[in-house]
Every structure is written in structure tokens, then in C-alpha cells.
Amino acid sequence: MNAAGIGVDAGSTVVKACAVTAAGSRIWQHVELTEPRLEEQARRIAALAREQAGAAPLVATGYGRKLVAGAERAITEITCHARGVFAELGSGGTVVDIGGQDSKVISVGADGSVRNFAMNDKCAAGTGRFLEVTAARLRLAVEEIGAMALAAAEEVPISSTCAVFAESEIVSLIARGAALEAIVRGLHRSLVARLASLVRSLGIVEPVALSGGVARNPAIAAFLAEALGCEVKLPEAPQLMGAYGAALLALD
Numbered sequence: 001m002n003a004a005g006i007g008v009d010a011g012s013t014v015v016k017a018c019a020v021t022a023a024g025s026r027i028w029q030h031v032e033l034t035e036p037r038l039e040e041q042a043r044r045i046a047a048l049a050r051e052q053a054g055a056a057p058l059v060a061t062g063y064g065r066k067l068v069a070g071a072e073r074a075i076t077e078i079t080c081h082a083r084g085v086f087a088e089l090g091s092g093g094t095v096v097d098i099g100g101q102d103s104k105v106i107s108v109g110a111d112g113s114v115r116n117f118a119m120n121d122k123c124a125a126g127t128g129r130f131l132e133v134t135a136a137r138l139r140l141a142v143e144e145i146g147a148m149a150l151a152a153a154e155e156v157p158i159s160s161t162c163a164v165f166a167e168s169e170i171v172s173l174i175a176r177g178a179a180l181e182a183i184v185r186g187l188h189r190s191l192v193a194r195l196a197s198l199v200r201s202l203g204i205v206e207p208v209a210l211s212g213g214v215a216r217n218p219a220i221a222a223f224l225a226e227a228l229g230c231e232v233k234l235p236e237a238p239q240l241m242g243a244y245g246a247a248l249l250a251l252d
Contacts (some may be wrong), residue, residue: 003053007246008065009077010034010042013100013128014213017045018243019053019250022251024087029055029240030140041141047069059246063101075249076212077242079105079116081211084245088235093207096195096224096232097241098214100128104125105198107205118202120194128214130166135186137167138180146217149188158190166190188219195220196227208232 003019011034019028035041046068058067059078081097086108095106105129107115135142156178173183208230210221215238225232235241
């Protein structure tokens with residue numbers, strides 16, 4: 001296949017790659033967990049992209065964007081997620097990108113450009129890492145906790161504002177006999193409360209859309225919609241939005 005643009009999103013948790021046609025349609029994609037030797041991994045994935053999609057221009061984004069060999073440009077994930085979600089949903093608004101190490105709220109204009117943004121990069125409690133750590137402590141797969149949170153009949157509030165302290169709080173709750181499902185629901189509610197606060201600090205401009213791998217967790221979208229009092233939209237492939245936006249920017 002011959003692509004017109006390739007994007008590589010070298011994230012802290014997952015590396016994503018995407019290729020698009022001149023019309024902006026995705027024709028190839030690749031996802032794998034981030035390895036300790038990210039520079040070697042990024043080089044391999046960039047080579048794979050060119051092997052699969054042809055010698056198209058390549059734009060890198062994400063935490064390790066400067067390590068992607070052969071990229072014509074390195075562009076921030078803020079710009080790339082905004083571009084990807086705008087192309088997917090066809091409108092501006094507010095993009096909530098929940099990453100493994102940080103979360104971002106991006107205000108997107110009617111032309112797809114970034115108007116403003118706010119970021120949580122100081123504490124894991126508002127990120128995907130929060131769910132990974134706490135799920136591991138509960139001996140649960142991170143893929144199953146969203147459905148568990150939605151199905152829970154009760155909810156135990158998690159008051160800690162730090163991922164480390166939240167883990168200690170979970171230990172205490174288990175010792176007191178709290179139901180596992182109620183703890184999981186409380187964890188999701190705690191994370192969403194931080195996200196909602198970040199969204200309000202920037203100002204809610206609808207439509208609100210989720211981006212990033214954590215967006216695949218059904219409880220996050222449901223609880224965020226409840227907290228903000230508006231619909232929260234999901235792109236078809238939220239985890240790919242950074243790489244998709246980078247590929248679209250490669251067309252410029």
C-alpha cells in the first residue's frame with residue numbers, strides 16, 4: 001500500500017503508528033507496549049511503517065518523539081491529538097487526552113487548531129498510571145476494571161489525592177472488608193473528579209471528546225459525562241488519535 005503520510009506516537013506506555021491516504025483515511029496502524037530501549041524501538045517501528053506504507057513523509061509525536069529516526073518533524077502530542085480528534089469527529093470543542101504519565105485538556109477551534117490547553121503532569125493520580133497501579137494492587141486486569149466499576153451497586157470514596165497514598169488507602173479499605181467492586185468504582189470516580197476539575201479550569205466547550213488509551217475504559221466516559229453534565233464522545237480508535245493526527249500533519 002502507498003500512504004501519503006505516516007505518524008508515530010512514541011508514548012511513555014504504548015507506541016502507536018498510523019498511515020493515511022492523501023484524503024486522510026487510515027490505511028495502516030500498529031500498536032505495541034513501550035520498551036526500555038525506546039530509541040531502538042522507535043527506529044524499528046518507523047522502518048516497519050515505511051516498509052508497510054511506503055516512503056511517505058513521517059511526523060513523530062509523544063513522549064519519545066525526538067527519538068524517532070527519520071522523522072521529518074517532531075510535533076507535540078497536544079497538536080497531534082487535537083488534529084486527529086478534529087478529523088475524526090469533524091468539529092472543534094474540548095479534547096481530554098488521558099495518557100499513561102499525564103493528562104491534557106485541549107481546547108480546539110472550529111478550524112482544528114489548538115486554542116488553549118491545561119495539563120496534569122505532576123501526579124499520577126489523574127492519569128492512566130493511577131488505574132494501572134491500583135488495578136495491580138487489587139490483582140485485577142486493567143482491561144476489566146471499567147466494566148466492574150459500572151456494574152458496582154455501591155461506591156467507596158477514595159479521598160487520597162496521590163497515587164501512592166491511594167494505594168495505602170485501598171489496603172486499609174480491604175482490611176475493613178470493603179467490597180472490591182465498590183473500591184474500583186470509587187477509584188474511577190476519584191480519577192474522573194481530577195479530570196473534570198482540569199476541564200473546568202480551561203472552560204467546557206462542547207462537544208467534549210476523549211482521546212488516548214484510557215478512553216477505552218467505559219467507566220471513564222460515563223463518569224466524566226456525569227461530572228461535566230454533557231455528552232462525552234469517543235473517536236473510533238481513541239488510542240490512535242495522536243499517531244493519526246501526526247500522519248495528517250505529515251500531509252501538510
